[in-house]
Amino acid sequence: MFDQYLCPNTNCxxxxxxxxxxxxxxxxxxxxxxxxxxxxxxIQQKRKRFS
Known part of the structure; x- marks a missing residue:
């Protein structure tokens, strides 16, 4: 129901x-x-990396 498709690469x-x-x-x-x-x-990992 809440499944979504995201890029799993935290360097992206x-x-x-x-x-x-x-x-x-x-x-x-x-x-x-x-x-x-x-x-x-x-999403949180990506925001920390790119903020």
Whole structure:
């Protein structure tokens, strides 16, 4: 229900969710299906790195 697809690469600044089978437009990594908790963690790591 709350699953989303995010770029799992914490060295990439792309934070928008996408759709199944897509790749990240910035780094080319395949988007990963994540739950709400894991998605929040990935976004927080990226914000710390790129702020």
């Amino acid at each position: 600044n792309h934070q928008k969710s996408g759709k199944k089978g897509q790749t990240c437009p910035e780094c080319g990594e395949k988007l990963k299906k994540v739950g709400m908790r894991e998605g929040t963690s990935i």
